[in-house]
Amino acid sequence: MRGHALTDRLKNKVALVTGSGRGIGRAIAETFGGEGAAVVVATRTAEHGQKAVDAIVAAGGRAALYQTELQSAAEVADIVDFTLQTFGGIDIMVHNAALPVPLAVEDMTDDVLDRTYALNCKAGVWLTKQCIAPMRQRGGGTCAVHLFRDFANCASRRVGLRNLQSRHQWVDSSRSVRVGKI
Numbered sequence: 001m002r003g004h005a006l007t008d009r010l011k012n013k014v015a016l017v018t019g020s021g022r023g024i025g026r027a028i029a030e031t032f033g034g035e036g037a038a039v040v041v042a043t044r045t046a047e048h049g050q051k052a053v054d055a056i057v058a059a060g061g062r063a064a065l066y067q068t069e070l071q072s073a074a075e076v077a078d079i080v081d082f083t084l085q086t087f088g089g090i091d092i093m094v095h096n097a098a099l100p101v102p103l104a105v106e107d108m109t110d111d112v113l114d115r116t117y118a119l120n121c122k123a124g125v126w127l128t129k130q131c132i133a134p135m136r137q138r139g140g141g142t143c144a145v146h147l148f149r150d151f152a153n154c155a156s157r158r159v160g161l162r163n164l165q166s167r168h169q170w171v172d173s174s175r176s177v178r179v180g181k182i
Helices: 023-034 046-058 073-087 110-137 152-167
Strands: 014-018 038-043 062-067 092-095 141-145 177-181
Touching: 014 023, 014 073, 014 110, 023 038, 023 046, 023 062, 023 092, 038 046, 038 073, 046 062, 062 073, 073 110, 092 110, 110 141, 110 177
Parallel strands: 014 038, 014 092, 038 062, 092 141, 141 177
Antiparallel strands: none
């Protein structure tokens, strides 16, 4: 797990990390696994996701793979249900998945725009919404949404999610579930 020693800082915690098959998401998943959390590695590509799961397990952690596109609220509900069934709860959710689209605005089709917006903006809100009740049942939790800087074609993601996070640092009335940006 890239030099991370297994500790107990996140023992008995469950983390759901999207976009965790490689790059920053994989590093987050492996770090959480190395700190003792059970981790759901959620990714579009099963091959990359399985490598992340294998690395976490090889280092003594617990992990499971969930392949998803995160294009609908139903898919998000499914991944949350999978996490609950597999590890019994959710304490941490990191939405790191995103769809970069290296197109000029004039070349963007409605389909590309819809898929990008669903993953890059809506999925973060859907995930946060779906995780509140299970986190509350465990006494609280943290939802983090990665705001990418280089997606000029999805500036609304940054604006919309920043607004959600700034207005709703605590997203539930019991003030037990936090939302942050990374």
